[in-house]
Amino acid sequence: MKVDQSKWDVRYQNTQYPTLPSMILTDFIHLAPPGNALDIATGNGRNALFLAQNKFKVDAVDISNVGIKKSAIDTSNINFIHQDLDHFKIKQNYYDVVVNINFLDRNLFSQMMQSLKNNGLLIFQTKLKPSDSIIKRIKSTKSHYLLPNELLEAFHDLHIIYYSEHKIKIINDISFQIASLVADKR
Numbered sequence: 001m002k003v004d005q006s007k008w009d010v011r012y013q014n015t016q017y018p019t020l021p022s023m024i025l026t027d028f029i030h031l032a033p034p035g036n037a038l039d040i041a042t043g044n045g046r047n048a049l050f051l052a053q054n055k056f057k058v059d060a061v062d063i064s065n066v067g068i069k070k071s072a073i074d075t076s077n078i079n080f081i082h083q084d085l086d087h088f089k090i091k092q093n094y095y096d097v098v099v100n101i102n103f104l105d106r107n108l109f110s111q112m113m114q115s116l117k118n119n120g121l122l123i124f125q126t127k128l129k130p131s132d133s134i135i136k137r138i139k140s141t142k143s144h145y146l147l148p149n150e151l152l153e154a155f156h157d158l159h160i161i162y163y164s165e166h167k168i169k170i171i172n173d174i175s176f177q178i179a180s181l182v183a184d185k186r
């Protein structure tokens with residue numbers, strides 16, 4: 001959505017986001033076969049960079065190109081695709097690893113599964129819905145957050161390797177629960 005682009009362009013202009021790769025990615029990447037990687041909503045490219053450093057050929061999609069342009073990290077080995085994921089067709093049966101960190105678009109779930117090659121790995125982590133009062137306080141929207149067990153149900157056709165709802169992420173003094181799923185296609 002256009003509104004997502006302007007919102008994120010402004011955020012990346014004004015905020016410094018983490019440049020280290022996500023731990024869920026560094027912990028589980030060894031399970032992915034070598035080859036093609038997709039980083040959904042790549043932001044500043046921190047996870048895409050890690051994939052490229054690990055010899056993957058990386059496609060990284062985001063509606064905002066400000067994060068990656070401003071990025072202090074070397075994104076020269078990443079195929080950055082500046083597109084709205086609302087209208088993005090993911091290549092089918094093409095990726096050895098698909099990464100989705102801190103982003104949620106339920107409409108992409110089935111495409112994500114179809115995009116994996118046999119033995120391909122999905123690494124998915126994002127926030128669970130906090131209380132209604134927190135959502136109101138941070139002026140957010142319920143649909144941006146996962147429900148308990150939602151990832152398990154959505155990706156039950158894959159082989160689940162790891163699932164957790166235990167970690168707590170603190171952003172601006174607010175504690176969020178995050179759900180993490182690692183699964184492969186057998």
Ligand SMILES: C[S@@+](CC[C@H](N)C(=O)[O-])C[C@H]1O[C@@H](n2cnc3c(N)ncnc32)[C@H](O)[C@@H]1O
Pocket residue numbers: 001004005008022040041042043044045046047061062063064067083084085086100101102103
């Ligand atoms: C919280 S950031 C996560 C970035 C990255 N995955 C990470 O973990 O560092 C969410 C990203 O989603 C992107 N985004 C939001 N809506 C989008 C859309 N409709 N299409 C593509 N990207 C979108 C934003 O531009 C932003 O970079």
